Amino acid sequence: MTDLLSRESTPTVDRSQDRVRRCVESAREYLLSLQHPQGWWKGELETNVTMEAEDLLLRRFLGIDDERVTEETARWIRSRQRADGTWATFHDGPADLSTTVEAYTALRLAGDPIDAAHLRRAREFVLDSGGIEATRVFTRIWLALFGQWSWRELPVLPPELVLLPDWFPLNIYDWACWARQTVVPLTIVGAARPTRQLGFSLRELRTGVRPESTTGTLSWSGLFHGLDAVLHRLERLPVKPLRSLALDRAERWILERQEADGGWGGIQPPWVYSILALHLRGYPVDHPVLAKALDGLEGFTVREETGDGWVRRLEACQSPVWDTALAMTALLDAGTPGDHPALVSAADWIVGEEIRSGGDWQVRRPHLEPSGWAFEFANDVYPDTDDTAEVVLGLRRVRHPEPDGAEAVEASMRRATEWLLGMQSADGGWGAFDADNTQTLCEKLPFCDFGAVIDPPSADVTAHVVEMLAARGLADSAAVRRGVRWLLDAQEADGSWFGRWGANHVYGTGAVVPALIACGVPADHEAVRAAVHWLTAHQNEDGGWGEDLRSYVDRSWVGRGVSTASQTAWALLALLAAGERNAVVRRGVDWLVDHQRPDGGWDEPHYTGTGFPGDFYINYHLYRLVFPLTALGRYLGSGRDAGPD
Template sequence: MSGVIEQTTGLTGLQEAREATARAREYLLSLQHEEGWWKGELETNVTMDAEDLMLRQFLGVLDDQLLAESARWIRSCQRDDGTWANFHDGPADLSTTVEAYVALRMAGDPVGAPHLRRARDYILDHGGIEATRVFTRIWLALFGEWSWDDLPVLPPELMLLPDWFPLNIYDWACWARQTVVPLTVVGAARPSRSLGVSVRELRTGTPAPELDPVLSWAGAFERLDTVLHRLERLPVKPLRGIALARAERWILERQEADGGWGGIQPPWVYSILALTLRGYDIDHPVIRKALDGLDGFTIRERTPDGWVRRLEACQSPVWDTALAITALLDGGLPADDPALLRATDWTLREEISTGGDWQVRRPHLQPSGWAFEFANDYYPDTDDTAEIVLGLERVAHPEPVRLRAALDRATAWVNGMQSRDGGWGAFDADNTRTLCEKLPFCDFGAVIDPPSADVTAHVVEMLAARGRSGSDRARRGVRWLLDHQEPDGSWFGRWGANYVYGTGAVVPALVACGLPLSHQSVRRAVDWLVRHQNPDGGWGEDMRSYADPDWVGKGDTTASQTAWALLALLAAGERGEPVRRGVDWLVRTQRADGGWDEPQFTGTGFPGDFYINYHLYRLVFPLTALGRYVEVTKHEHNG
């Protein structure tokens, strides 16, 4: 590994750990923006780039340079077998491969080119377009490459359902809700524009599968979809105009300051499509602002083959800044360091003071909290807010009254977002109705936002840091965590991979809330982590663990996952060989600049479907773990 610090004298000593911590701390400081924030790249997969090209083709604004640079990036991500995957070294993904193939055909790559022939062979061997997910076939339907008649119906009349009625839009998670609403407009319009090429060579001609049994939820909704298709053919739909107008207004009201929707790619692009189909031309201020904002999510790099262009699915400055503040504090930076004060001031300016969709379930709760992105005021989330409070609680700010007031508002907001069962979801409270998961449309990604172990743990740890570990809300949160421990001693990770992430979040929270180190839940978690330590001393868990139990706790060692395991073990009072070997791995693999290499994806968007490589994870979490190791070891040596 190029530029790695060499250390071959056995297990790492305190001095080596101190030096590694210092290098990581200085490297992280060098990455801070002058305004005070941090933002690492948020890497996903090439569907972002392929769909961006299809969007611009649909709008008639696709230019040759953009097409060539994006196609160059997509080609560079193709594997030797002709396929594309959704994470580093992951299995081939059919829908991703189809969308990448379509993009390269748009770029002029000939059907007979060897790289497309290999891709096409895989696609046809695995069921062709017919076997892709609904979202891929929606994109193809926009260009007449798939029939709208063969897609599930999402009628815009959904907008007219009251929020207590099953399948109303607030039954969906915020990310799904913001995608579904514009798609009802797109599906009602059933547009078909020119792709410039045809990809019918990707069809197998396989007939649609038979319907599921009528007495199953899937079968019932499939038959309902058949009825909805018939209703779509009626010449008169009495409520259609009202529903479309309401959907249009709903979309317009939720456009953010940066031009986007929800700060993420799917609702952003589908909202653009929906509004143009409602008559907004390309030069309308709403559309112009949306496209300009989307351009801000692009990364251009010069490579030996020429410039490449790729699109981030989202940007994470608030989250990254929260984690960086904690890492620097744990890494030994003084609490009143100017870098921390700049970060704190920027973060305080980002506090949300307006209402959002979360008020449907919590109408009397006063606004506060932080979102994940630069601009997403409708959707603050409890996870970001908890991590911000955990970091800012430790900063020695020159305006303590101002800081304390913000932390009090944020704590009250997070408290109010607790679900009835005692846990916390990320964006909404009590977003637990599973009926929408049964719809034929929902074959990709999580569509509800129930409480999760990692989010609940971060909130509980935040409450403990604020001196509220004995509160009723904290006790109910702890009870939720204890009740949701897996039989093997781990916890499921909703937003990070996977059981290592969940366990790494929960153990420090339980200990912070006063659970004794001897508690059986803590000991079982420690045993699970020790059992899953890799021979090289680190930890890793492959994304396949979400779908295949054989991968649980198994995978190539990564810096971020090793740090998560160490944070749990250190919190649990462990100081023995497993900890020392984990620290040793981090020190041995650190680059000369203070960072770590981590091509593996360790962040989760949708378990089983969509994954993220947060480029800052490989730095902030190891720095946090090393800093805490140095601190406890130093005190024990001094003692």
Template sequence: MTSSVKSGATTRERAEEALAAAVAHLRGLQDEQGWWKGELATNVTMDAEDLLLREFLGIRQAGETEEAARWIRSQQRDDGSWATFHGGPGDLSTTVEAWVALRLAGDPAGAAHLRLAQEFVHAHGGLERTRVFTRIWLALFGLWSWDELPDMPPEMIFLPRWFPLNIYDWACWARQTVVPLTVVNALRPVRPLPFGVDELRTGAPAPRPAAPWTWPGAFQRVDRALHAYGRRPARRLRRKAMDRAAQWILDRQEADGGWGGIQPPWVYSLLALHLLGYSDDHPAMKAGLAGLDGFLVREETPHGTVRRLEACQSPVWDTGLAVIALLDAGVPADDPAVRAAADWLLGEEISERGDWAVRRPRLAPGGWAFEFANDLYPDTDDTAEIVLGLRRVAHPDPAAVRAAVERGVAWTVGMQSRDGGWGAFDADNTRLMPTRLPFCDFGAVVDPPTADVTAHVVEMLAAVGAAGGEPARRGVLWLLRHQEADGSWFGRWGANHVYGTGAVVPALVAAGVRRGSAPIRRAVRWLVEHQNPDGGWGEDLRSYRDPAWIGRGASTASQTAWALLALHAAGGADADAAAERGVDWLVRTQRDDGTWDEPEFTGTGFPGDFYINYHLYRLVFPVTALGRHLAGRS
């Protein structure tokens, strides 16, 4: 249902009414402690793997199994598959994991919905063509052979930092996943289930090895050597490696019991510790399992209670964006909601040294992370947005705010990579060797500089008066060098070129790039050309793999807002005309409760592989866009 507007209201009045309703809705979502957090929705692999983890640990309960199974069944598509994002194509590995989870829940293989899934799996290559992570879960239960999986020995933890494939060559999320998986891989556990997966096999032979002079072929042969070593490892070295890995894992457990605040390292760390003999009553295991329960979302539906697992939680990010949105909407800088959010954010500042210090050992800690509890992995993206918000708050202790902002800015500047850009969690995390391993057929495993993150940092530096400094100038040059041929910018953490362009244009303008310059006008032209006939913007997540989808997709509130932010910053008759149509789309599609419907996923975890629906995006970004639009036309 869309919102009603006053009869005869002017375009400006309608936009003001929409903004007021959206601000009221946003205010109503704030927690009494000062933070905001929208649900972070992904796909049913989270729920399938949660059930499999609990089955492996021997703690799965019938009630939670049925609630999760009910959710998984509800997400099946008409063709029998499960997708990785709303409206996307069916995904083979996701479908296999969902099928196994439903069999675990007691659904018979001959049930109509599982037969339909089986047909989809066969049509797309069968079990034999699933990704490595799916086959690891199958191997845990004897449904796939460990011998047919790539080998990752725990001894890699001893590799020096200068050596290729040392654990700090991996992105933070990848290294925290890989280290526990090396333990699981070395122990090769098998705990059989009372059913098999032969229904999903096609019997197709494994692909022929690649030529030895190619990267794939070379690593396939290295993998054979690692398998041979794994059958007869050096026992003392293997034991020391396992002990070192266990300590590495324990040292990185966060206050909430998790690892990195995200599902993959969390569940694999629990598996590794369990296999190393840590009982369910061990403090690390107890905290890990209890924390994982905090990621569960339960919802009542006409068919009963459903239970799903968030892959991550984003309160720090959401709160920073909400503060910016309210301030852009004209909420006073000393408003109680804004001050409460600032107080909470000040309490979330990072003061510990994490893995980022491996490449920046002399850099003092600072900045902010993404989650409730993630003291070891702050990120430059969150830090930039929070600085942009905090510096505008009229706080009763301005010195405390100023000091936190200065520490955040200094830490972020220190995380600049050699090429002038910024990655999210690490500096100079650009070695491509990990991406070539047979193990790495799913998800990004390195954290190089990206346009969206670099843009947010440049915008932050401009806001604190450092646009003329060398770090900002180098960041601007990086952005100009990485503009796509069509005038857009790639979006790493949001979908996709609309997100990247929506971030970069405001940053460049804030840093002093002329609105009339060629890069800005090319970006405006790209946005105008990709505006939908209804006035909004959208970009389907398939654009990460198929260029035909770049800039194309159903209009969404968040993506329309991103386009509006760029057009507002750029200005000009062409940008203004397109922006008016975009604002009209937001006004027309607003719900009566002040927010917008957005079933589409517009967040990105791993480009091409894993996507996110941030439930707060549909609100905070339209509030920011409408606020800036109206302020610019007062």
């Protein structure tokens, strides 16, 4: 291995380097041990208890309750409750009203008595926070399904929305892919306005006080609230000329997008709402479409035995392609030869996952040849640019021993490169799933009080794409130059970059700086120096880096938080790319080495992944291993330039 600190030849530094090498080797062996025989890696994707609560509510709605499932799921939900009676959306986060209401409802459904101490504490928080009346729209939709909230008091999503042409404002392709997949089935659910028996009442969670509207009438939001009132009146009309056509179109749209694993988009919300919608369209639970969907949802289940008995929880999504791409890069940076059997096996598996069929992205790019990779095992409709970039960055360094295998790798990288070039948005950046998905009218609708509903270009995704294109020899291309300009323009005044898909400015900055350097931006460029200054200023006293997820809604948290393995690694990746080899870097490296577990991994209870900024967060269980291994490998200089294109 090349010693990047060879200029410092004191015995202390040598011993320090030996510690890092042992740390890297231990992490490398641990990562290799986690590879599936088919070639892929997948860490658990941990979210919050709304996944489990909504699963129990779905089962009650469909009439497929199962005593064991309910008991094990309830046990998991109870285990996540904090001492104050609340549930949060991320580890050590603030109490969340909607999450607490859904968890409380699920435990009542499981038979927990209303006067139990843990429910009493939860109820006190709910009432102090405004009650059911103050929950988000999605929570109240679930309650409306069981008569615990009035459909008349929910925003209207008319099925006729699916009939709008793709050039018309608010058509379904103006929504992000994850939002449109949720909205279309919800138009069916909202039109049906069903009510099933829950078996108990939630009157005890009502305050009787409606939150005051903060929407001004002279604004888009105010206009859409007025429009919603009109739509409510129209819903009461006995004749709706286009309703039957719209419902048929929505049903067909859903059916056409069911994946091989039975799901929709590989993520929980559209999967669950599509099941509800099709059931309300007359599909019984034993219909092949719904049977396949329910069986597939079981594949997202994690069961484990604890001291209190078996628990059952659900992943909101699964990330084998993403995890495998990151694992390949980590192993290569740790000095693993490009022709190592584990890497060859991973390359073969991942080449087989390339998407060669069309999808919704073609609405904006109809003439672009299909390629790319999706996040999940089975998701052929929604490849994403972020996964595709990381896959190619890993694949390009694998040295496949078989000529046919090497040819297949190169062909898939060539197609993916062209696809990524074609997915560049007009402003020069890249969104995750669609090009030019930037119309903000959707965000003003009363329905949209939870999560991102559009997919504009982001700094982290754009950085990964331009870094990959530079690695493919396109650093001087017009597309990369426009991407670099987008990144420079997107830099925050403090020198950092916002992280859309990871927490938060540490993630964004950790992605952008290596990309800028790879594209030929010099290390002494003012943007790079500003980023280095920001990272240096935000290093924790213990030598690591961390950023609390509250930074998405409260800027006082930007760059502040408990040190974590993944975030420390992200900061190091940026500093190393910028040429830093100083005490700041050494302290970060020492933090990682000092916090490594005996098995070679790291603990990371804090969430560092982002689903929807401000609302939904993720703990990727493999992040705590792949990113530290990558950073430490690059610190040692292992395999840095292996595998030329």
